[in-house]
Amino acid sequence: MLEARRPIVGVCAAIAALCGVLAVHALPALPSGVLVLALAGLGALALLLPRLRLLGWLLLGFAWCAWHAGIALDARLPSELEGRDVLVAGTVDGLPLRRDDATRFVLRIEQARLDGDDLPLRGRVRVAWYDGAPEALAACDRWQLLLRLKRPRGLVNPGGFDAERQALERGIVAVGYVREAEVDRRLGARAACIDRLRESIAAGIASRVTDAHDAALLRAFAIGDTRGLEQGDWEVARANGIPHLIAISGFHVGVAGLFGVALAWSLWAACPRLGLRMAYPLVRAPAALLAASLYGLLAGGSLPTVRTLAMIAVVAAMRFGRRGGGGPHTLALALLAILAVDPLATLAPGFWLSFVGVAFLMLALGPVRGRLRFLRELGLGQLVMTVALLPLSIAFFGEASLVGALSNLVAVPVISFVIVPLCLLAVIALLLLPAAAMLPLALAAAVAHVQWWLLEQAAHWPGAHWWLPESEPWTAALAIAGALWLFLPRATPARLLGLLLFVPLLWPSRPPPGAGAFEALVIDVGQGLSVLVRTRGHALLFDAGARYPSDFDLGDAAVLPALHALGVDRLDRFVISHGDNDHAGGAATVARAFPAAARASGEPGRLAIGADACRAGEAWEWDGVRFAMLGPAEAAADVRGNDRSCVLLVEGRAGRLLLPGDISRRVEGDVAGAAGAGPPLAIIVPHHGSRSSSSPALLAALHPVIAVVSAGWRNRFHHPAPDVVARYAAIGAVLVNTADAGAVHLAFPADAPPRIVARERERQWHYWREGMRGSPAPVAAASTSSQTASAALL
Structure with missing residues (x-):
């Protein structure tokens, strides 16, 4: 009876420890070091009492995660060093990504100095080397570099990607770029490094496969190298529900484990005397673990890889210990192993998709016998994964694929049982006999080419991209x-x-504005602008952020996720104020997503998409809200650049919003005269708070009660200018900056003046979130307090 209860106890213990870890992630700030120590002690005592063991596991999980999180936050670059040039020595960690504009890589810092003094800065730093990165820069190289650094900080929007959470999960302590200096030099290379071998294999595949896209796919399938895949490839993968198959999945590691089992069987069959030393059943699990571990190293050690390796290791230990254990018990022990090694892995979406997916498969796919077992498991398995992982897909990514189950029916067996084994054979050949790699690579490339063509067709089916509003x-x-x-x-x-x-x-509850009311979201796009305006039944987007030479597109990364999170499935109008990149760079992406939206711009000739010209005097009404275009004036034909910006005034029953683009004081007088008097006004600060805008005459005429600056954190233009901030303060306006606050939600009720409903950085506050300028960040205080626990536990 005791033996029968152990698997259940193990599962409950793993769930309790996981709940303790999740309790930490739910906190706005980490607990003090003294409290962490006390909880750890209470948890250890509770484990000694049978009735309180689950509570003990929960408390230990909480204390263990809080301690790890405190150490990770303490390791971040001190705020006072942001913007300073730091001389570092470190090793290139992972595979460098080379693009036309820059080479990006992660540097593991081993030594740091500032003005000749040593700094206690260690850990992984995400680095960009612009214009002149040497071709010799490779994985495992040691470099001395002069870096301009800042703390990890990302955009914060509804439905947006949380870069600060990812930085904590991946151990990124700072981000920055290389300063071209004489001190930049290569120091050598690490003697033994798996990433150098991975880079060599990637180069071998690229040189032997003629089609660059096919080669990029094979590198991803073989060693998890996704550097050659573009944004469009990931869109196809998401539409078909197969991102887990492109990056190395746990199933692929399992295939490698089966290869190890087959190799062990061949050896024991060829030499039966080996059975006298060790029985073959005891060899299978270690052989699978060895093969899977080697492949996992080549694959870069992703979380699904680690989870599968942990499960195989548990099975191997059970085999040697002559102990039984079913799938749930094995999964629970693997979960405990990962929590013990890295509790912050629970911040990664891959952790949840991996463990929850496997748990549901174990629940739904009971023991089945017969010839149709494989087909039943494949078909039912895809249905189970689609339904079970739907909540997590929506919670983490804001979208799901309704064609994913059908696509996986074809993609799973083809990729896992054809392409991946061929890639494994090619990798072995590249390591032992490079000439023999041509055949398996050619076969794998041919199959991958056809497979990807089918996926591209399915990506256009209805339901391939199913976006849902953000929910609690x-x-x-x-x-x-x-x-x-x-x-x-x-x-x-x-x-x-x-x-x-x-x-x-x-179907989350999201009531629309009433008649005569409207709402606005100033999206956090860094140094740029994008504003969504919504009435009861209509939506307008003003600008779409920037697009950079690295192909990082704010239209795709920030604007579209925010629109989808708010439930915007149709745009009635899309206004691109003028042609500058920080306003129009993401316009093409938004236009592709909403092709039916009427488009207008102050500089349509500078856009990559078609648009009508904004014309002063144009006006329309939606749901009791009046929209009036105040500029540019047709008479000002000699006006160019920023002053050609479309200027839009939105007026409800009790409040107004002015969207002036990047106009300067040269035309601000005309805009103020056209706006006239009316209800209280909120303004998007012209030209991000530049000294050339927000003139005293404009502010005196309009007297805005709320002013929103859309600017980048520590931007090189130093927007907003201090004298502009002082002007708004002098008239009593509430000034908020997206660089500090993230996206800003504004409400314009029909019976009350405009107000700021929420600052997204505060609404999404977690202990890993970077604070707002000018106010103490809870994360900083919590991080400092964790030093006590760190010192004591070490």
């Missing part, structure tokens, strides 16, 4: 409980009622 975290947990109910054993009554638990996630 509890709705995802409720939907997962509904999926669990659905896939319980057949004897469970009313299983279909589990579908009802998906309703809050799929």
Whole structure:
């Protein structure tokens, strides 16, 4: 009886420890070091009492995660060193990414100096080397570099990617760029480094496969090298629900493990005397672990890889210990192993997709016998994964694929049982006999080419991209409980009622503005501008942020996710104020997503997309809200550049919003005269707060009550200018900057003056979030307090 209960106890212990870790991630600030120590001690005592063991696991999970998080935050670059030039020595960690504008890589710092003094800065730094990065820069090289650094800080928007959370999870302590200086030099290379071998294999594949895209796919399938894949490739993958197959998945590692088992069987079959020393059943798990571990190293050690390796290691230990254990027990021990090594891995979406997906497969796919077992598991498995992972996909990425189950029916067997084995053979050949790699690479490239063509066709099917509005975290947990109910054993009554638990996630409550009211979202696009204006039944987008030479597109990275998160499935108008990149760079991406939107611009000739010209005097009304174009004036034909910006005034019953683009004081007087008197006004500060704009005459005429600056954190233009900030303060306007606050939500009710509803950086506050300028960040205080626990536990 005791032996039968152990698997259940192990599963419960793993779940309790995980709940403790999640409790840390739910906190706005980390607890003090003394409290962490106390909880760790109480957890250790509780483990000694049978009735309190689950509580002990929970407390230990909490304390362990809080301690790790404190160490990670303490390792970040001190705020006072931001913008300073730091001389560092370190090793290139991972594979450098070369683009036309820059070479990007991660440097693991081993030594840092500032003005000749040593700095206690260690860890991984994400670096960009612009204009002149040497071709010799390679994985595992040691370099001395002069870096301009800042703390990890990302854009914060509804539905947006959380770069600060990822930085914590991946151990990134700073980001920066190389300063061209005489001190920059190569120091040598590490003697033994797996990334150099990975880079050599990637080069071998690229030189033997003629089609560059096919070569990029094979590098991803073989060693997890996704540097050759473009944004469009990831869009195709997401539309088909197969990103887990492109980057090395746990299933691929399992295939490598089966290869190790087959090799061991061949050796024991060829030499039966080996069985006298060790029985073959005891050899299988270690052989699988060895082969899977070698492949996992070549694959870059992704989280699904580590999870699979942990499960294989648990099975191997059980085999040698003569102990039994089913799939749930094995998964629970693998979970405990990962939490013990790195509890911050729970911040990664891959952690949840991996463990939850495997858990549901174990639940739904019971033991099946017969010739059709594989087909049943493949078909039912895709249905299970689609339904079970739907809440997590929406919570993490804001979208799901309704064609993913069908695409995976073809992609899983083709990639896992054809392309990946061929790639593995090619990798072995490249290591032992390079000439023999041509055949498996040619076959794998041919299959991958056809497979990808099919996926590109499926990516255009209805439902390939299913976007859902942002909802509360509890709705995802409720939907997962509904999926669990659905896939319980057949004897469970009313299983279909589990579908009802998906309703809050799929149809979140988001009441629109009333008649005569509107709302606006100033999207955080860094040094640029993008503003969404919504009435009861219409939506307008003003500008779309920048697009950089690296192909990083704010239209795709910030604007579209924000629109989808707010439930905007149609744009009625798209205004691109003028042709500068920081306003129009993301316009093409937005136009592709909303092709039916009417487009207008102050400089249509400078755009990559078609648009009509904005004309002063044009006006229209939506749901009791009046929209009036105040500029540019047709009479000002000699006006160019920033002063050609479209200027839009939105007026509800009790409030107004002015969107002036990048106009300067040269035309601000005309704009103020055209705006005239009216209800209280909020203004998007012209030209990001440049000294050439926001003249005293404009502010005296309009007297805005709210002013929003859209600027980048520590931008090189030093926007907003101090004298501009002082002008708004002098008239009593509430001034907020997206660089500090993230996206800014504004409400313009029909019966009340305009107000700031939310600052996104505060709304999404977590202990890893960087603070706002001028106010103490809770994360900084919590990080400092963790030093006590760190010192004591070490």
